[in-house]
Amino acid sequence: MTGTTQPGLPRRHIRRAVVTGSAGFIGSHLARALLEQGTTVIGVDRRDENSDQSAAANLAPLIGQPGFVPVTADLLTCALEPVLLDADVVFHLAGMPGVRPSWGPQFSTYVQCNILATQRVMDAATRLGVPRVVVASSSSVYGLTKAGASLETDHLHPASPYAVTKLAEEQLCLAHAARPDCHTTVLALRYFTVYGPRQRADMFIHRALYAAFSGTPLRVYGDGNQRRDFTYIDDAVSATLAAATASDDTGVVNVGGGTNASLAEVIQLAEQLTGRTVSVEYFTTRNGDVPVTRADSSRALTHLDWKPRVDLAAGMGAQLQHIARRTARQAA
Ligand code: NAD
Ligand code: UGA
Numbered sequence: 498m499t500g501t502t503q504p505g506l507p508r509r510h511i512r513r514a515v516v517t518g519s520a521g522f523i524g525s526h527l528a529r530a531l532l533e534q535g536t537t538v539i540g541v542d543r544r545d546e547n548s549d550q551s552a553a554a555n556l557a558p559l560i561g562q563p564g565f566v567p568v569t570a571d572l573l574t575c576a577l578e579p580v581l582l583d584a585d586v587v588f589h590l591a592g593m594p595g596v597r598p599s600w601g602p603q604f605s606t607y608v609q610c611n612i613l614a615t616q617r618v619m620d621a622a623t624r625l626g627v628p629r630v631v632v633a634s635s636s637s638v639y640g641l642t643k644a645g646a647s648l649e650t651d652h653l654h655p656a657s658p659y660a661v662t663k664l665a666e667e668q669l670c671l672a673h674a675a676r677p678d679c680h681t682t683v684l685a686l687r688y689f690t691v692y693g694p695r696q697r698a699d700m701f702i703h704r705a706l707y708a709a710f711s712g713t714p715l716r717v718y719g720d721g722n723q724r725r726d727f728t729y730i731d732d733a734v735s736a737t738l739a740a741a742t743a744s745d746d747t748g749v750v751n752v753g754g755g756t757n758a759s760l761a762e763v764i765q766l767a768e769q770l771t772g773r774t775v776s777v778e779y780f781t782t783r784n785g786d787v788p789v790t791r792a793d794s795s796r797a798l799t800h801l802d803w804k805p806r807v808d809l810a811a812g813m814g815a816q817l818q819h820i821a822r823r824t825a826r827q828a829a
Pocket of ligand 2 (some may be wrong): 597598634635636637638660669688689690691699700704716717718719723725783786787790805806
């Protein structure tokens, strides 16, 4: 990568954006932030508010907002050109997430959603000459790492089928961008374990907070000493917005939250925030789980003029409030 954004300059306005995965955790927050800055958002997802509860909760802040155009469609089969036409940027966040379920029969869904659908999105975006695609990659592409923070230039050792599909996804996007006839630039963001309100229910921080809040047991895979560079959702969204307007460039950028913590420390925080003890049940380490992720964030600072702002205690506090509000609404 060669270009940089200039700190202090206002970000360019995004007139029209496509967000794939808009009924998902990160996509719905991103769509909301884009609407707030006056962007027309074409939100594409194969789930809608009628098809499952988490999609309904994610879409609730978006449906009916001026400028939000929901499209319920599967990227594997739908006509993409009408959806992508005239977009300034495509945020390609749709995908099959989750490290541990990617072994076994679900692998074909990972291949379909993370690789085959991405090929269709890139094919259409480059044909239409969409100026910028921002694609969701993953810290999991680093796999087993040596001590220290992971740099975008490090050798990659993906340790799960999911991680292999995310690496294929980002490299596929970069391969399109490198074609001599391609006028689309691509930024692949390697998000590090994102958390915050509406986090996916399979993820650890949600489960730890819910266990503390509700008094139900928490399952820990392994000894609880594995560490993650947890990234608050608002930080992930601001990095993603910055990637849309960073000066013409193609490449990968780490998006890491800056607070590296173990699962044991997350449990402790959940206990402090709720004033309750979590009952923990230990299970064997899951295949593909890595002991540590840690982001080197210097490229994000130089290329996106971005650094994380929300620390783990504040972020988990906001997520806990959300869980409490949602539970109260459901009880009512
Ligand atoms: P999510 O499951 O909440 O959202 C993904 C959305 O994509 C879902 O709503 C799903 O219906 C949609 N989708 C999947 N395949 C589709 C298809 N073929 N056509 C249309 N829609 C489709 O997941 P998330 O946590 O918001 O993650 C978003 C993206 O970020 C994913 O690509 C994931 O791999 C990546 N990522 C997430 C994290 C994290 O910590 N959450 C970290 C690194 C990377
Ligand atoms: C998360 C997302 O789920 C992936 O989609 C994403 O690509 C990845 O972050 C990333 O950073 O790239 P992961 O780090 O495994 O993956 O995040 P969690 O699902 O929150 O798990 C964190 C740790 O908690 C793992 O070691 C996991 O085994 C453990 N865990 C999770 C438990 O011990 N118990 C649970 O109930 C859930």
